[in-house]
Amino acid sequence: MTTTATLTERYISATIRSLTPEVQDDVRAELEGSIADAIDARLEQGESRDDAERAVLTELGDPGILAAGYADRPLHLIGPKYYLVWWRLLKLLLIIVPICAFGGVMLGQLIDGAPVGEVIGTAVVAALGSIVHVGFWVTLVFFILERTGADTGVRWSVDQLPEPTQNGAGRADAIASVVFLLLGVGAVFWDAFIGFFPTEGAPIAILNPGLWPWGITVFFVLIAAEALLAVVVYANRRWTIGAAVVNTLLAVVFAAWSLALLVRGELLNPEFLRFVFTDNGVTDETMRILTVITGFSLDAFPIWDIVDGWLKTARARRG
Incomplete structure (x- = not known):
């Protein structure tokens, strides 16, 4: 003959089984004593035994939580000791790794000559997969650190306090932007009249001389618009949605214009390509790969400029 366990016996059994x-x-002895005392106190107040027992056990709460307290076992995945280190590292890696995975896979697919749809699909899948892996492995490492009590060696100090920022709208940012753009203009003139590439005879320009005057004029107009945008942002002392939109349009126009010229073979000087590559026995396949890498670079910088502009806008709106 078997007897039915009481609520108290079931509660104590559920508590100690993981210890x-x-x-x-x-x-067990401690719980039996404390539960019995609490029940007796309620009985003296006129409650029935069943009601008193149920109320006492309810107040004690989930036996799993109680057992964790006895075992000094955390019931969180990442506790306060490691949370900020985990979160800062995770955010940093989630910015860097997916972008590198997306760009690297896209570049590899383009070099391999894959269709556009396959290039985009494979790159997106790689980026999403990197997000999953980064989230899982970084969390797993800190989960192990949490459970083993290991020391990460990371210590906070006042030297880590960030300097106040102006969200890219300060005088130094405006001056740097204008100087950088002027250097770009100077590089174009230097390439055309002096040349960057040494030869035994007259210098050979890297950019196609056929771009003069109208193609180069388009480039200079874009440069002037970028410089004007930098001045406007500085005058407003902040990035705005309008500035971010204009910055995005300028970056898209530059990327589309330069990429179209590259694909049509009108961006680089044919004489320069022949002197550097063809005359040295470089194959057509190698030339195709170099063209893909050049096009990828021409798109990468405008994309980063767009992202940077919107990030500064978001920070300015938060501020």
């Missing part, structure tokens, strides 16, 4: 055998008896 080590060495402490189970002590915890």
Whole structure:
């Protein structure tokens, strides 16, 4: 004949079953005593035994939480000791790794000559996969650190306090932008009249001389618009949605214009390509790969400029 276990017996059993055998008896004795005392106190107030027992056990709460307290076992995945280190590292890696995965796979697919749809699909899948892997492995490492009590060696100090920023709208940012753009203009003139590439005879320009005057004029107009945008942002002392939109349009126009010229073979000087590559026995396949890498670079910088502009706008709106 078997007897039905009481609520108290079931509660104590659920509490101690995850504890080590060495402490189970002590915890059982402690719980039996404390539960009995609490029930007796309620009985003296006129409650029935069943109601008193149920109320006492309800107040004690989930036996799993109680057992974790006895075992000094955390019930969180990443606790406060490691949370900020985990979160800062995770955010940094989630910015860097997916972008590198997306760009690297896209570049590889373009070099391999894959169709556009396959290039985009494979790159997106790679980026999403990197997000999953980064989130899982970084969290797993800190989960192990949390459970083993290991020390990451990371210590906060006042030297880590960030300097106040102006969200890319300060005088130094405006000056740097204008100087950088002027250097770009100077590089175009230097390439055309002096040349960057040494030859035994007259210098050979890298850019196609056929771009003069109208193609180069388009480039200079874009440069002037970028410089004007930098001045406007500085005058407003902040990035705005309008500035971010204009910055995006300028970057898209530059990327589309330069990429179209590259694909049509009108961006680089044919004489320069022949002197550097063809005359040295470089194959057509190698030339195709170099063209893909050049086009990828021409798109990468405008994309980063777009992202940077919107990030500065978001920071300015938060501020």
